[in-house]
Amino acid sequence: MTEGQGAREARSARGAPQAEEAREAERAEDTPGTPDAPGERPAHGAHGRPPTAAEKWAAFKGSPFLPALVLVFILAVAAGLFAGSYTYTMADPTPRRVPVAVVGGTKAPPARTFVTGMEEALNASLVLTPYDTAAEAREAVNEQEEFAILRTRGDGVELDVAGASGASVAQVLAETTAKVGARTGVPVVVRDVKPLQEGDPRGLALFYISLAAVIIGFVGAIQLSVHARGLNPAERIAFTVAYSLLGAFAVAAVVDWLLGALDLPFTESWLILALTMFTSGMVFTMFNTLMGRWAMLPTWGLMVLLGNPSSGGAVSWPLLPSVLGHIGQWLPPGASVNAQHTAVYFEGHQHLFPFLVLAAWALVSCTVFWVYRHRHPGGRGRAPAHAPAGA
Structure with a gap:
């Protein structure tokens, strides 16, 4: 190595740290948020500035915390209404x-x-x-x-x-x-002159089996929405029919054959329960099509908060407030109790009206679901047809 080459390398080695320091300074000047002097607050860039109130609200709306918070208040109100509706109608029945x-x-x-x-x-x-x-x-x-x-x-x-x-x-x-x-x-x-059966001394068994059909009806529809979202509309209706028939058979069999609480006209009671369960399930499906994830609110309000207390099952309609006594006959729980009550205790005197009520609710629910089926959450998309070989 010559003397000149050695000098150049030495100068290069001494200048390398200085050049690196210069480059670091340039990067610091170009980088937002780098303090210009000790103790000076750094300037924020686009990603470093505090979010605005609008941005915070948008993030909250997109998070799971908003629906969870809404549900907290909805459930509190629903609990109060549930207790109030049953207490109002059943705690102190008074004849009108x-x-x-x-x-x-x-x-x-x-x-x-x-x-x-x-x-x-x-x-x-x-x-x-x-x-x-x-x-x-x-x-x-x-x-x-x-x-x-x-x-x-x-x-x-x-x-x-x-x-x-x-x-x-x-x-x-x-x-x-x-x-x-x-x-x-x-x-x-x-x-x-028309006593109740020995296994049902208070006349509540018919109310309980109708209540079971109503609740299992819409709970079954909820479960189909959660665990079988891929069902297409016609398949959804078919499976609602299936679990209604099987579930109603189980209810009637347990109450009559297993427990012996009631001597049911089995086929008639079974079909009444199945129609009740199907109607309840399709009412939820209708609301799910129209309202999405909030479908439980109108379903619960119609079937449980209003329908069951006014059904006449636990408290006969002459003891109910007059408005509830009239409304209850037009809702699925009341129609189910009326049809079941007549089938068990008044053989040969069955009325057409409760069946028309149940059928009307089922038909309206199925029609709304079918007309607006494109809005229903779930279903399977159709696979496109394969193009011809020569296309």
């Missing part, structure tokens, strides 16, 4: 208007005194309908048009109640009758 068949009129003093005393004690009116014979009055009870039969016998009266028409109504009438008879001095004889 009680239909009573009258044989022989109420002009006789014992009957007139008894009716006046009953209305004062019940703080309600007895809707008295005259019948010429006891057979006609009994037929009206079987048609569930009347809840009791009143007739005069000598110096006293006889009151025939129908526990199967409404256990709560029959209990209120029987208890009040004894008190009124003792207070007015009118001898009273009370008979239950």
